[in-house]
Amino acid sequence: MGLFPAMSKFIRKGKCLFLLLLCLCVVAWIATLSNDDTVEPVQEGSNPPEDKSVEGFAKLELESEMMQSIEERVEEQAAKESCPERSPLLRGAFKLSFDPSLKIGQVESENGEVVEGQYNPSDCTARQSVAILIPHRNREKHLLYLLYHLHPFLQRQQLHYAIYVIHQAGDATFNRAKLLNVGYLEALKDHSWDCFIFHDVDLVPENDHNLYMCEDQPKHLVVGRNSTGYKLRYKGYFGGVSAMTKDQFHKVNGFPNSYWGWGGEDDDLRIRVTLQKMSIIRPSPEVARYTMVFHKRDSGNQINKDRMQLLRRTHQAWKTDGLNSCSYKILSVHRAPLFINITADIGRPEHAH
Ligand SMILES: *[C@@H]1O[C@H](CO)[C@@H](O)[C@H](O)[C@H]1NC(C)=O
Numbered sequence: 310m311g312l313f314p315a316m317s318k319f320i321r322k323g324k325c326l327f328l329l330l331l332c333l334c335v336v337a338w339i340a341t342l343s344n345d346d347t348v349e350p351v352q353e354g355s356n357p358p359e360d361k362s363v364e365g366f367a368k369l370e371l372e373s374e375m376m377q378s379i380e381e382r383v384e385e386q387a388a389k390e391s392c393p394e395r396s397p398l399l400r401g402a403f404k405l406s407f408d409p410s411l412k413i414g415q416v417e418s419e420n421g422e423v424v425e426g427q428y429n430p431s432d433c434t435a436r437q438s439v440a441i442l443i444p445h446r447n448r449e450k451h452l453l454y455l456l457y458h459l460h461p462f463l464q465r466q467q468l469h470y471a472i473y474v475i476h477q478a479g480d481a482t483f484n485r486a487k488l489l490n491v492g493y494l495e496a497l498k499d500h501s502w503d504c505f506i507f508h509d510v511d512l513v514p515e516n517d518h519n520l521y522m523c524e525d526q527p528k529h530l531v532v533g534r535n536s537t538g539y540k541l542r543y544k545g546y547f548g549g550v551s552a553m554t555k556d557q558f559h560k561v562n563g564f565p566n567s568y569w570g571w572g573g574e575d576d577d578l579r580i581r582v583t584l585q586k587m588s589i590i591r592p593s594p595e596v597a598r599y600t601m602v603f604h605k606r607d608s609g610n611q612i613n614k615d616r617m618q619l620l621r622r623t624h625q626a627w628k629t630d631g632l633n634s635c636s637y638k639i640l641s642v643h644r645a646p647l648f649i650n651i652t653a654d655i656g657r658p659e660h661a662h
């Protein structure tokens with residue numbers, strides 16, 4: 310997306326540069342030949358003509374060698390310019406493991422190329438730069454399992470990516486949507502990410518053909534999970550894991566900030582998307598499969614009883630409730646080896662019902 314035209318422009322430029330170099334070499338070579346001709350009478354006797362032709366031949370060979378190496382370098386750079394459309398590292402479905410004795414140190418040593426939560430392929434330029442945003446509170450074990458599986462998964466997809474964990478400070482009811490707005494706004498301070506993945510901490514992808522990349526429409530990545538028999542929870546479901554470009558998310562004014570507790574905020578985002586005449590696309594059900602790590606509903610994340618009422622006003626409220634009204638205070642940004650931990654005070658519900 311947007312990368313490709315830039316790349317072909319670069320290649321075109323590289324070709325022009327190469328042609329220019331070629332011309333210069335030929336001109337320089339002709340110049341040295343004619344120079345030799347003019348000095349010939351002076352050096353007569355000491356330099357037999359046969360030697361000179363051999364010298365000229367060697368020079369020609371040397372120059373063609375030089376040009377070849379320039380050509381090689383131009384080709385090499387073009388190869389570095391963009392990762393292939395389909396990563397050769399993908400493995401398809403793989404078996405997930407959830408070892409209770411897993412430690413963060415092990416995950417760190419298995420992902421030595423990840424620096425402060427960020428990775429960039431060394432042998433090619435990634436097609437997209439992707440920020441993974443994970444809203445979080447008190448789910449340390451889930452986070453560990455997700456990091457363990459997600460880092461190698463994303464590296465096999467040859468993405469430039471970073472994982473952000475947005476940690477809600479305080480004891481107010483959990484607000485997934487607002488934390489994702491905070492993650493989006495804060496991640497953009499690090500890098501102009503092309504694509505954002507809104508990711509629940511307890512969902513682990515089972516197949517690396519489920520690409521964590523954005524497309525020309527918002528994308529929903531969880532068609533099925535083991536807890537629902539791998540069926541879409543309901544028509545229009547847009548929760549769990551979803552992908553939107555920076556522009557798509559900006560256009561809908563992000564998530565609502567006013568959903569405290571469990572449920573509704575993902576339906577609100579779907580309404581925002583359809584109000585902007587965008588549609589939701591999904592990968593095939595064979596690919597878009599997740600394992601949900603078992604858990605009870607947390608205290609502090611009770612079902613949001615206001616959600617139906619809130620959803621009825623979305624078609625108006627989206628303009629004023631979203632990125633443009635997201636007020637929060639960053640308490641800390643800690644760059645751990647495998648993720649960026651953003652701790653934010655996002656306030657509490659304005660009025661209790
Ligand atoms: C889904 O798989 C996870 C990991 O194996 C397991 O903990 C969980 O109980 C499974 N859920 C269902 C409903 O089978």
Ligand SMILES: *[C@@H]1O[C@H](CO)[C@@H](O)[C@H](O)[C@H]1NC(C)=O
Nearest residue numbers: 452474476641643650651652
């Ligand atoms: C993130 O940082 C906060 C504040 O230092 C800390 O309480 C929290 O446990 C950290 N989260 C993780 C997952 O490390």
